Amino acid sequence: MGLFPRERAEIAPGAVHVPDWLGLDEQRRLVEACREWSRPPAGLRATRMPNGSVMSVRSVCLGWHWTPYRYSRSTEDGSPVKPFPDWLGELGRRAAGADYRPDIALVNYYDAGARMGMHRDADERSPEPVVSLSLGDACVFRFGNTDDRGRPWTDVELRSGDLFVFGGPSRLAYHGVTRTFPGTGPEIGLRGGGRLNITLRVSGMD
Numbered sequence: 512m513g514l515f516p517r518e519r520a521e522i523a524p525g526a527v528h529v530p531d532w533l534g535l536d537e538q539r540r541l542v543e544a545c546r547e548w549s550r551p552p553a554g555l556r557a558t559r560m561p562n563g564s565v566m567s568v569r570s571v572c573l574g575w576h577w578t579p580y581r582y583s584r585s586t587e588d589g590s591p592v593k594p595f596p597d598w599l600g601e602l603g604r605r606a607a608g609a610d611y612r613p614d615i616a617l618v619n620y621y622d623a624g625a626r627m628g629m630h631r632d633a634d635e636r637s638p639e640p641v642v643s644l645s646l647g648d649a650c651v652f653r654f655g656n657t658d659d660r661g662r663p664w665t666d667v668e669l670r671s672g673d674l675f676v677f678g679g680p681s682r683l684a685y686h687g688v689t690r691t692f693p694g695t696g697p698e699i700g701l702r703g704g705g706r707l708n709i710t711l712r713v714s715g716m717d
């Protein structure tokens with residue numbers, strides 16, 4: 512933490528940034544879990560977009576596997592998606608309230624050059640919020656509007672341990688990661704550096 516404490520802020524209606532929400536030990540536990548989830552089968556891989564390009568972020572899914580633009584129970588190579596663990600649901604309830612029942616986790620790994628373009632999380636069939644946890648290097652998280660990829664937007668610096676929840680009128684807002692700040696993460700076992708982001712979501716499917 513720096514000289515000036517960072518404060519909880521409502522970035523848009525229904526979108527809240529909570530700095531330093533996770534303690535260092537919790538961050539380490541999550542990094543270790545991400546390492547396990549990253550292993551094949553159904554491990555970390557780069558997602559290929561319909562236009563043939565490959566995302567710079569590498570990701571692994573729990574519960575439901577996301578490929579643009581739908582969810583399924585198996586990965587591109589036919590491996591069953593890893594289960595969504597109960598303890599992660601508990602963490603989600605701590606973030607978003609006692610009734611929250613996430614059944615999807617998307618884990619994204621950003622190396623120094625990775626970015627994520629402006630998009631909406633619109634493939635879930637539930638209006639329940641998205642819970643986002645950040646680990647490792649800080650980044651610029653661009654939180655936009657629900658109409659299009661352009662302005663207005665707010666750039667928020669997300670650091671290791673920060674929570675960001677977007678729901679309600681902001682559930683379908685465009686957002687993205689314009690850059691990371693290599694080498695800024697704390698000692699939480701993220702070997703080789705980089706940034707991890709975990710989003711929890713409710714699929715609305717069974």
Ligand SMILES: O=C(O)CCC(=O)C(=O)O
Pocket residue numbers: 617619627632643652669686687688708710
């Ligand atoms: O990395 C982040 O902070 C955002 C990730 C994201 O928007 C997503 O996984 O859909």
Ligand SMILES: [Fe+2]
Pocket residue numbers: 630631632686
């Ligand atoms: Fe997203």
